[in-house]
Amino acid sequence: MQPNEGYQYDSGPPNNGGQGHQIPAGSRLNQYLANNNRQAMLTGPSFGPGTPINVNAPVFIPKHQQPQPPPPPPPAQMVNQFAQLSIHDVPVQMIPFGQINAGPPPYGPVPHMNHRPPPHHQPPPSLQPPPPHLQQAAYDRYQQENRGGTTYFYQEPTDGPPDEEHYHDADVGDGCMMVVTSGSFGYNAPLPMTHMARFRGKANANQQTQFISPELRMELLNRQLAFDTKPDPSMYQDVPQAVEHFSSLVPLENTSLQNQSQTTYKAFSCRDGIYYCLRRIHGNRIQHPGKQTHLVEQWKKLVHGNVVPLREVLINCRAFDDSSLVFAYDYYPLAETLMTKHFDSKCGTNFYDPANGFRINSPMSANLQLSGSGANETLIWSYIIQIAAALRAIHASGLACRALDLNKIIVYGNKIMISFCGIQDVLDPDSTPIQQQQNEDLNMFGNVVVALATGRANAWRKDLYQNSKKIIEDNFSIDLRNVIGFLHNNGSRRTINEIMPMIGGRFFTVMENMQAKSDVLEGELSREMENGRLFRLLSKMNTVLERVENGVDDGWSETGDRFMLKLFRDYVFHQVTDQGKPWLDLAHIIQCLNKLDCGSPEKIEMVSRNGDTQIIVDYSTLKRCLDKSFRELIGTNIILHR
């Protein structure tokens, strides 16, 4: 290796029994180091060998220089601290569905990495595919049980993870990996399910301050799982593989019922790689596209936080063996309707797997329960404010919702959104004046509030209304009664803006709550943003380090800039104390990586494992080494998948 600008090295120290290389007193190097950071030398801890070098982390001690016999294990405190910061390191036992079930293979494209290990690179024994008899044994370990129409595959209890990582059965959902429901629902969840269940372990203080909060993480993981669900094609023979540019259709409701006129699916768009919510209108042929769909463009332009955006309309679509009308909306994973949330939950026919947050409706939920717990007044006001905001935007765009009921309002996190807008305008182009249609929206809005307040989905019906009024008078504030009275007052001309004075100060409460949530999320985002940056840096480093060959250059990883990076890797991750104990400190790792990322002028001392080479180098040089090596890689024979 040639000396390079920005770093120096000497020819390597003699092996002096773990004392490291002594920098000669009076040498220019010693003076340089002494002048540079005198203060740190006086106060900083000396972990390194021999002369206390002015670096802000212990010097890497080559293995053969460590004192013999091998030191006792590091103090529990240090190890624990590091372990607490790591993701659970318990080996996760995952057996692909294809190996536990003689049925169809796992669905969806299995990512194929095309990884070709070099000839001398043997996978560790644990990664070798198990012999057939062991595969059978793996299959045998899975028990099958039918509970309430849902078939669970679960693993017989084994020795389990180490004590400190023990999860209660409820946490891992009986090791449940695969959920098949009777009838038409059979979702094959991807393998990460098992490890996601493990994330449910209690977070400790360190995790809470340094990483995303466990509740939010679980919520996001659950949503991710919903994105990843794939349908079982053998059970969904009537669901097409593709609908124009949409593929991987997953029913979001029971599609096997008789006489359904509309059904909903999650689908993946090959155009932009995003999931959408498709609403199919069965057997609907559009005779005059221009006339019937002229309001679609206006709906597509409507952008509001409480309205699910309409993205596309497919007319006369043949994918379902008829002429269907398909509306594509943004997809919100695990969103549920107000009907499901407040009226369905007690009937017990919805399936919810607490281990992975996987939620589907079972076929039994077809018989909707019309009574439920409803909602309390605070929640109802929050809904009123959000629905009013949505209607205000819709009406201001010269449109009317025309279909507003408990099934058309979805709950996503702590916000609610009006879904499936625009369908009515295409199905039933109406010549009624828009004010009248908007007035009708207010009536339907009133119905929703009455239903939520009374806990009966049809409480607004004429024959039940007197009784409903009585319940509301007995249990809710006069302000809420006034709002309902205003929304149901057909006698006068009304606009949605008139509801504002009735909402009054409650508006600020809802706004403050949302602001608080957004602050929390922003805080989480800023932490994760830093993690993402360091992850990219680590990925870059690891693609370069220990690469067996780069094109024709066999010694690529051991020479030049890569040699520097290897020493740096040891400096960052493989530090030991002067007693030879592993020195584990996440703060050190993060600090080093941050300095590398920004190319700090600060210098560090790196020592090769055999102790022959000692290098003083600044981070900016290391950054150049990394960038240059990575450029060399992508400039030669690497195929980049973006």
Ligand SMILES: Nc1ncnc2c1ncn2[C@@H]1O[C@H](COP(=O)(O)OP(=O)(O)OP(=O)(O)O)[C@@H](O)[C@H]1O
């Ligand atoms: N934009 C969306 N993103 C994700 N899920 C959605 C979206 N819009 C609706 N859903 C979900 O689609 C499912 C279909 O709705 P649901 O089955 O309640 O309606 P429906 O029974 O078809 O209503 P209706 O009785 O009016 O026909 C619901 O679980 C709902 O949460």
